[in-house]
Amino acid sequence: MKIDVVTIFPEMIRSGLSHSIIKRAQEAGRVQVAAHDPRDHTTDRHRSTDDTPYGGGAGMVMRPGPIFAAVESLEPPPDARIVMLTPQGKTLTQAMAHEFAQASHLILLCGHYEGFDERVREHLATDEISIGDYVLTGGELPALVLIDAVVRLLPGVLGSEESAAGDTFSDGLLEYPQYTRPPDFRGWTIPEVLLSGNHAAIANWRRKEQFRRTQSRRPDLWSAFQPSKSDLKLLKQLSEETPSPPAGESSEEN
Structure with missing residues (x-):
């Protein structure tokens, strides 16, 4: 699987994926993850990725140009899932994580400020995902959550295939209590x-x-x-x- 993350803070993604199971999955070639800065696709000297909203109002809005250009530079296949991380999206579930785990290429779009220009939602994103009914400062943490939920389901990532099969939510129920030594x-x-x-x-x-x-x-x-x-x-x-x-x-x- 290939996962690309479009974010103005790529180091947040790189740092978050440099540990534990996700790191080992990358080293084993089970998944390829890369972070891309839309600032690299701006045309002004300030490398601006946001602007004031038409019609007035507080905050700034992510401009469509750098986002579209960043995604298009990745040359995604027609069946790529382009996922916008937004509190307005569907709440992520284990069933959705299994669905995303079947994809060959995921592209995750991390918003900031007042979110994306609506044309990103209408003409670029294939999916809109939220990780809960609350608002964060950006889409990087939700992207990391989605990556973790998906990658651990890929074949060979966990030490035992039974680990994922017995997870909470795997069959719609919470997991049973676990115990270890001492008795x-x-x-x-x-x-x-x-x-x-x-x-x-x-x-x-x-x-x-x-x-x-x-x-x-x-x-x-x-x-x-x-x-x-x-x-x-x-x-x-x-x-x-x-x-x-x-x-x-x-x-x-x-």
Whole structure:
């Protein structure tokens, strides 16, 4: 996969990708990532990438010329995904990360100030992505988030393919609790089933814990979840293990 980032702060991208799994993925040739400064495609002596908005108003707007020129210099293939990072975009999900991971070329556009000239949105970008309902000073951090979410899904990037398959949101549910040594820490012990060596029992316990966590913490995810036949059996067992509270009492802790 090839990922290009158009940003007036390319060092933010280069620094953010020079560590951990993303760095190793680049070194192994799983992904090629480069940052490009649209200032290199300006024509005035000040190398301006922004200007005042037509119609008046506060702030500055990213000019279309340098952005278009920077993208066109990359000679993207017809199927390239050109992604504008903007709070007005669709909120990034794990399913979307999987979709982007199938692309051969991603071009990420990082805005600043009051955002992009609307013609960038209308005639250049193929996608608009937000990482949440809040506003940041620029698109570099969202770009790094998107890169991280996508690259870790590429074949051979993680040490185990099961790591990504078991992630939170991978099947629409939150992940089950994880434990490691020691089995008894300050009197807090781990569930005995995890020490049993019974892989089927462990798998069932983990699945039930996914149900518990998602139900209590993310009812929005739970309402959209479609259980399989095996899930329905486990849900029945879970309801029998956790009886409903008496009428008038809440199951939530105070």
